[in-house]
Amino acid sequence: MLALKKTQSGAGYLDLVEGSFPVLEGDEVLVKVWSAGICGSDVLIEKDRHFYKAPVTLGHEFSGVIEAVGPDVRTVKVGDRIAADIETRSGWLGVTRNGAFASHMSVPEAQIFVYPETVSLDDICFTEPMVATVHAMEERHTVMSGDFVVVVGPGPMGLLGVQMARFKGAGTIVVIGRKGIDERRLAIAKQVGANHVLYSEDNPEAAIFKLSEGRGADFVLECSATATGFQHGIDCARRSPEGRGGAGKISVISLWGEPITVQPDAISLYQLDLRGSWSWNGPETWRRAVELVQSGSFDFSSVLTGRYALADWRTAFDSFQSCQDCKVFLYPNGADWQS
């Protein structure tokens, strides 16, 4: 079985190699992988800037169909269409335990969420990114109805963030991107619910204060992973220099991977609330995300711009990193064996 593996520690060492077929524990199931998304952390693992345990098959955003079950499995069955919480007793799937960049993987029964037939396997594969979105926009900070929301960075997380803001009843949603680089992604942003897209180069703060009649952004999702983006976030957030403070809520999910230069005085002076968001709050968050994926209220297909065979993983990774594509999926078993 071919598997895209981080073969050893260090920068690089990402290769499509022969991997052993999963052997099931009694309470595990064999999943035939439908699709597996490339995440920013996969890129960081390649660069050796994220934790992992080599050798390991990457791929922690996935959907698939159960092909076999261990003798102790009780609640799921062959044929079920599933996503799964990646925290298992023996490691994180696709990070420290073999994941989904291969034709098959094993998953403990307790992690599995079964979806109805009505949800496509491509949509199911957005479960993990939606977990991160729920955590950043409901659990760590909460978008409220009527909020003026700014999303800095129109990557996959930004485009899900736009939809989450829309779903939660945001009043106005603005996305900030870069001229040239982010054109395609900004076009998708408008398509999935942004009221306005602004260029990072054109003083977006001024536009935001004007659009919000001086109020600024009640809620900022900072997912630019750039210094300029971080600065936009703190500069456009709603200010409460007096009183209780905290009128400007900033959910920070960027990883920069290197030092950045910013002017942070607005944090103090305008009493901003920055909350970092990473991962999720246990099964609680997964449950919420599954509910949202099932709701049919999200347009995942517009975000999914790149569909690649596993053999084309290098092209897929490069296209994701260059921002030519938005969300990119690999299909280890092809894309013609299920609907």
Next chain:
Amino acid sequence: MLALKKTQSGAGYLDLVEGSFPVLEGDEVLVKVWSAGICGSDVLIEKDRHFYKAPVTLGHEFSGVIEAVGPDVRTVKVGDRIAADIETRSGWLGVTRNGAFASHMSVPEAQIFVYPETVSLDDICFTEPMVATVHAMEERHTVMSGDFVVVVGPGPMGLLGVQMARFKGAGTIVVIGRKGIDERRLAIAKQVGANHVLYSEDNPEAAIFKLSEGRGADFVLECSATATGFQHGIDCARRSPEGRGGAGKISVISLWGEPITVQPDAISLYQLDLRGSWSWNGPETWRRAVELVQSGSFDFSSVLTGRYALADWRTAFDSFQSCQDCKVFLYPNGADWQS
């Protein structure tokens, strides 16, 4: 009447000049100023990096004695020893309305807090700094009993922060300062309650994780106003990469006044909560601070290292800025007419 005034807009323009004696409205009182503290924002006003309205007598941290009252004043009387909320209907005292760097000032009755005879006028002059401390350490974020607290920057706010942490029942309190520059202030930190003082240059994060048995700082007061200090704050805060997040609370009161270079990944990855703190939450915060000043639980005299005549304001400002002194008070009427 001589008054230390910001005489006009722009950098500089801070001078001891002749000012007009206050004329009272019906509901105002005439305060004979005992002392008036030099605040970081006074320094920023001199440099034209903070809001103000010139010409204006500076001085917004003050204590004094009521010398006369307007005809409509009902609740306070001549001889009362007072501090006052600086937000008046006609501006902020010492910022946009004439303040305390002069022998006398006028204050509306509604702003005034009367202290009992048992509290010294020097201690009363710490009311405004205590307001900022309460806001940063109870209202914006809350120190809890047993917390491992790190104070980055042993300036006046840092030294009050140490005492506030001690007062709230913190378990261990660590202060980070700079070799050479902060020696005097670090010595005071130990005197007023710090369990440990660490040098910024000696990898204080490692020491903090060791002292806290791997937990890191539950609460960080960031008042260093340096890039290195900000980095210490986010690097030593308690990490919660999984779960609910927010285990590391950082109250940010620094103003840097210029861009800084930092590596902020820990904010996202460890799900930190940064809350900027500035000013106060209306009279509510003043009420709390007055209670604390009266409690007798704070050692203000150790923090007050510099006592200067108004005429020596330049020396006082310089000594404050060079960190030779810690808290610095000016005494426009001398320091021998009250106890």
Next chain:
Amino acid sequence: MLALKKTQSGAGYLDLVEGSFPVLEGDEVLVKVWSAGICGSDVLIEKDRHFYKAPVTLGHEFSGVIEAVGPDVRTVKVGDRIAADIETRSGWLGVTRNGAFASHMSVPEAQIFVYPETVSLDDICFTEPMVATVHAMEERHTVMSGDFVVVVGPGPMGLLGVQMARFKGAGTIVVIGRKGIDERRLAIAKQVGANHVLYSEDNPEAAIFKLSEGRGADFVLECSATATGFQHGIDCARRSPEGRGGAGKISVISLWGEPITVQPDAISLYQLDLRGSWSWNGPETWRRAVELVQSGSFDFSSVLTGRYALADWRTAFDSFQSCQDCKVFLYPNGADWQS
């Protein structure tokens, strides 16, 4: 001009009497009332169990069309279709200042929200109830995606609550009502989004724990105004006897008007969070509600079961109180002069 007035203090004294036509201040507008809802607090004012200032024209939930503007009015104009924040400088509209149970009323410009032509005047009249809903379900406590929500009491507030829960992405919504009395309202509940309706008499707690696989209700909206309803609320809420607590959120908007008998041990033992909700958080809440009314996501017409002429006010009040009707509007100018 006929006006439905609380004519003097005491129980009763609600009458349709001749009232004086509004005289405008310079910054006020003359509103021709379209409809005005009967609220539970109008009933309480009749019974002398709510604050008010007699004599006063009741009616604080309203929509209308601007018919004239004072000389200082700048931002709204004749013909605008409006709702309004009821807190004016000279009293609460319909409570301590003349309200909407009359053909015309005056409203200060600053309180007004102008709606686009696309929103019907009946829907606009739901602005004030939506303000209360936003406050109870987003501001005081927050419904989150995937939450198991229980609404106790299918009155107008309960039926808006069902829709708000659905709007915020609740997983399952259960409504508890009384056999016989609430049949019509329970039928509407299902129509506007409830997944299940349960009878108060049939041990709804057991059903709720079963439906939620033992979890109980993450969020309860308590709007039953009965002792039994309050008991249901605390008995079906999610329990967290250990740990951080607060897993069961109960937003309480009932007014009982008399003592009730309940067994409250679950509050302590299961660490429930009860938050009373009343009114709103200033213009902020109104802004959110206006956004939601405009969103088109709420089915107000199913909740509006009773449309009465002002002359039929007694019948309207009685039908509301007997729970035969759900939301009841009075139309002081008839219902045929606008769409």
Next chain:
Amino acid sequence: MLALKKTQSGAGYLDLVEGSFPVLEGDEVLVKVWSAGICGSDVLIEKDRHFYKAPVTLGHEFSGVIEAVGPDVRTVKVGDRIAADIETRSGWLGVTRNGAFASHMSVPEAQIFVYPETVSLDDICFTEPMVATVHAMEERHTVMSGDFVVVVGPGPMGLLGVQMARFKGAGTIVVIGRKGIDERRLAIAKQVGANHVLYSEDNPEAAIFKLSEGRGADFVLECSATATGFQHGIDCARRSPEGRGGAGKISVISLWGEPITVQPDAISLYQLDLRGSWSWNGPETWRRAVELVQSGSFDFSSVLTGRYALADWRTAFDSFQSCQDCKVFLYPNGADWQS
């Protein structure tokens, strides 16, 4: 070894009987019990109104000295003076696993907190009650400096609550008790920090609003376990009918054990925040409590009014229930073998 046991299910069945001497697991220690407090839940277990697992030796508030250690114990040693978290892998000490109402007990090493010699064994025995106090007054709701605090019910928890409020910098502390019944406890309340004690029978709400200049109680600790007490709590809490709400914080730790009759309208109308508090938030809370017990800032000896031999358990229980005593300890090994 004699042990005070709940011998079987049902009301009653509390007896001093022969129990087997503890046998240690490898990671457990043998504790010679110094003292063990009688808690309200012990009384409820006798009455069969609290969970437990019979037969079981009761006693979950305790201090003692380590007399022997299992072979795998590494971090504590014979002679250590200790308290312990009661949640073990095989049950709650004194509730579902044998506890401290006997000369000896076994405790897993991981639960143990070792105190320095400077803390008396009687004080150490207050660790568990302090855990509940920290949870109710810092974690579930937080007392802030300057708060006007009302404690309803001057039992052991109320008297620790008074001290906790004082410790956290409360401005004014009022305790409400019953005439006759609570006289001794009210006297202690004044001794340990209450500014005022009020009788439940004398309209304490009026006095509280007067003492607080109309503000009401910022924080209420409800530990009366009476209907009247609960009513006092919601009636004296600070009101915020408008705005954000939540100005009145009520921490509810009472268990009533039966239905009560109350008028709850104030919860809704004044937007109160009631949070039930029970147990603790894992080891985090224990760590905080141990810190506070060690701080020397609490006067536990005034609260400890009854010291009884184990053989006199019936008298001790009766004296506790009749409110003649406040905190009551049993000493299974006498009280003369340690300081």
